[in-house]
Amino acid sequence: AQSVAQPEDQVNVAEGNPLTVKCTYSVSGNPYLFWYVQYPNRGLQFLLKYITGDNLVKGSYGFEAEFNKSQTSFHLKKPSALVSDSALYFCAVRPSSGSARQLTFGSGTQLTVLP
Amino acid sequence: NAGVTQTPKFRILKIGQSMTLQCTQDMNHNYMYWYRQDPGMGLKLIYYSVGAGITDKGEVPNGYNVSRSTTEDFPLRLELAAPSQTSVYFCASSRDSSNQPQHFGDGTRLSIL
Numbered sequence: 055a056q057s058v059a060q061p062e063d064q065v066n067v068a069e070g071n072p073l074t075v076k077c078t079y080s081v082s083g084n085p086y087l088f089w090y091v092q093y094p095n096r097g098l099q100f101l102l103k104y105i106t107g108d109n110l111v112k113g114s115y116g117f118e119a120e121f122n123k124s125q126t127s128f129h130l131k132k133p134s135a136l137v138s139d140s141a142l143y144f145c146a147v148r149p150s151s152g153s154a155r156q157l158t159f160g161s162g163t164q165l166t167v168l169p
Numbered sequence: 170n171a172g173v174t175q176t177p178k179f180r181i182l183k184i185g186q187s188m189t190l191q192c193t194q195d196m197n198h199n200y201m202y203w204y205r206q207d208p209g210m211g212l213k214l215i216y217y218s219v220g221a222g223i224t225d226k227g228e229v230p231n232g233y234n235v236s237r238s239t240t241e242d243f244p245l246r247l248e249l250a251a252p253s254q255t256s257v258y259f260c261a262s263s264r265d266s267s268n269q270p271q272h273f274g275d276g277t278r279l280s281i282l
Contacts, residue, residue: 105268144211155202
């Protein structure tokens with residue numbers, strides 16, 4: 055069975071500093087990996103995905119994520135955090151040979167950017 | 170661009186009552202999904218559909234039913250509401266079953282008292 059771990063329930067960072075939100079996964083075969091963001095009282099919004107190719111993936115709002123196959127990780131990063139980045143972030147994984155119904159979400163990490 | 174629209178946004182039910190959560194999308198997506206989100210638990214798949222007339226169970230289907238008579242609409246039915254069904258429900262859609270991201274509605278917050 056596949057799984058996603060987001061080891062930090064809460065991440066605090068000062069505005070202007072780099073941020074990292076961690077994600078590790080377990081899946082049979084090659085993974086499709088996704089990051090979503092959720093603002094209060096809103097649905098999840100897609101940020102970026104890793105399918106194949108370059109291990110560094112760039113996405114919306116200046117976010118990027120690095121796929122590390124040996125460490126089975128897909129950490130979300132941003133060089134300079136904004137207060138408006140404060141939100142709940144979800145990592146998700148599914149096997150590349152599977153279907154979209156097999157998308158498994160992590161439990162989420164609440165990011166707070168302090169002014 | 171409406172995307173995925175869910176109604177109602179909030180609802181309080183009494184134990185044993187029934188209701189239908191509505192979901193419609195205007196992106197002509199074949200795949201649609203219903204998730205529930207509980208605090209600290211991520212999202213769990215309730216039901217999904219790969220096209221009009223085709224539905225299947227997800228991870229936590231008990232107590233729910235769905236139908237898909239059109240491409241646009243995917244309602245979720247609670248027949249006998251129970252306190253364990255208190256949650257936030259999200260509908261999502263995607264173009265197909267490949268690597269395309271899912272598009273989410275803003276959710277229905279449901280309390281069963």
